[in-house]
Amino acid sequence: MEADFDALRKEFPLLQRKTYLNSGSYCALANEVKAAFEAYMDDRLAVGANWDVWVAKNEAVRALMATLLRASPDEIAVTASVSAGLNALASALDFSGPRNKVVVSDFEFPTNAQIWHAQEPRGARVVHVPRAADGYIPAQMFEQAIDERTQLVAVTHVCFRNGAKLDIPGIVRLARAKGARVLLDCYQSVGSLDIDVKSLDVDFAVGGMLKYLLGTAGIGFLYARDSMVRSLVPTNSGWFAQAEITAMDITANRPAPNARRFEAGTPPVVNCYASEAGLKLLLRVGIGAIERRVYALTRQCMAGLQEIGWPSVTPCEDARRGATVAVPSRDSARLTAELMKRDIVTSYRDDNVRASFHFYNNREDVETLLAALKDLRGPFGPRPPHAD
Ligand SMILES: Cc1ncc(COP(=O)(O)O)c(C=O)c1O
Numbered sequence: 001m002e003a004d005f006d007a008l009r010k011e012f013p014l015l016q017r018k019t020y021l022n023s024g025s026y027c028a029l030a031n032e033v034k035a036a037f038e039a040y041m042d043d044r045l046a047v048g049a050n051w052d053v054w055v056a057k058n059e060a061v062r063a064l065m066a067t068l069l070r071a072s073p074d075e076i077a078v079t080a081s082v083s084a085g086l087n088a089l090a091s092a093l094d095f096s097g098p099r100n101k102v103v104v105s106d107f108e109f110p111t112n113a114q115i116w117h118a119q120e121p122r123g124a125r126v127v128h129v130p131r132a133a134d135g136y137i138p139a140q141m142f143e144q145a146i147d148e149r150t151q152l153v154a155v156t157h158v159c160f161r162n163g164a165k166l167d168i169p170g171i172v173r174l175a176r177a178k179g180a181r182v183l184l185d186c187y188q189s190v191g192s193l194d195i196d197v198k199s200l201d202v203d204f205a206v207g208g209m210l211k212y213l214l215g216t217a218g219i220g221f222l223y224a225r226d227s228m229v230r231s232l233v234p235t236n237s238g239w240f241a242q243a244e245i246t247a248m249d250i251t252a253n254r255p256a257p258n259a260r261r262f263e264a265g266t267p268p269v270v271n272c273y274a275s276e277a278g279l280k281l282l283l284r285v286g287i288g289a290i291e292r293r294v295y296a297l298t299r300q301c302m303a304g305l306q307e308i309g310w311p312s313v314t315p316c317e318d319a320r321r322g323a324t325v326a327v328p329s330r331d332s333a334r335l336t337a338e339l340m341k342r343d344i345v346t347s348y349r350d351d352n353v354r355a356s357f358h359f360y361n362n363r364e365d366v367e368t369l370l371a372a373l374k375d376l377r378g379p380f381g382p383r384p385p386h387a388d
Pocket residue numbers: 080081082083084109111112156160185186187188208220
């Protein structure tokens with residue numbers, strides 16, 4: 001049975017005050033996630049250091065993330081951020097040989113390019129795949145960049161700037177043909193789209209809990225394919241990355257036999273409480289139902305924008321889009337502020353205002369946004385095309 005979205009909406013008190021279209025930046029807070037934060041405070045007051053519970057929470061997050069991605073818990077590292085996971089992985093890669101190339105796209109969030117450029121002193125060469133004339137990056141654009149020297153193709157699933165979704169199966173096929181590994185940055189999709197790392201056939205995936213996963217900042221994950229883990233020894237490490245955390249052996253580095261080797265120090269305990277609650281809620285609603293609802297809402301929004309004569313820069317086909325619809329504006333910062341005055345929460349990147357949808361949004365939210373945009377089109381519409 002499909003989830004009761006009207007009832008679920010009531011679990012997010014913010015939605016009674018705001019038209020909240022900013023889950024691509026930070027999710028709305030669910031009552032049960034707030035209760036999880038409070039449970040942590042209660043534990044602190046009642047018990048002080050409750051390490052057994054805290055370790056169990058960390059493991060619960062690992063197991064829930066594995067369920068969501070269709071991976072095994074041994075393939076999941078619970079990290080402090082996407083950046084922390086990428087740095088741990090990068091530290092385990094060898095760029096001194098002939099396979100020194102990392103291929104990224106022009107749709108990357110900065111951290112998934114900067115961290116690879118940071119490996120240049122270690123021999124890495126970073127190649128950027130540009131957009132085609134229509135602003136999208138079809139898989140064919142990767143064909144030239146991926147070759148026998150490519151060690152890793154590190155790509156975003158959905159672009160944080162314009163909401164475009166890359167053709168991951170197509171990119172994976174090109175990478176496999178040249179023996180390269182693939183890392184998926186799914187921060188802008190995980191929790192809103194159904195991601196099966198096994199059927200996508202990616203080697204690594206990174207994301208975090210503060211957007212569509214309904215959790216909080218300060219916690220993320222790194223998925224590393226089981227067959228790959230033991231051959232990778234991160235030099236970014238710590239005591240929680242060891243095979244025996246409690247051994248307290250200071251004479252050697254003995255990395256865990258599983259993806260935990262990509263972790264570092266004390267887990268983000270309070271964030272584990274919140275993320276466990278967020279992930280449980282998400283899995284209860286069902287990722288398939290969430291994806292269907294998100295597509296229905298973005299489709300409605302794209303069609304409505306067309307009707308008011310303010311077309312989106314986000315691709316029209318579902319296969320090329322995630323949960324975000326981006327609208328071009330001559331002053332995206334002020335348009336975001338004007339929308340906020342009307343209690344419509346969006347965000348902006350470059351010349352675009354981003355509206356991002358989750359299962360707790362409804363058709364009325366889309367209509368509210370469209371009505372406001374229709375009203376604001378005069379001063380804030382897209383820049384006129386250059387007359388050249
Ligand atoms: C696609 C994507 N990757 C990475 C990040 C940043 O991750 P972190 O701050 O956890 O390193 C973001 C943040 O918005 C993002 O949207």
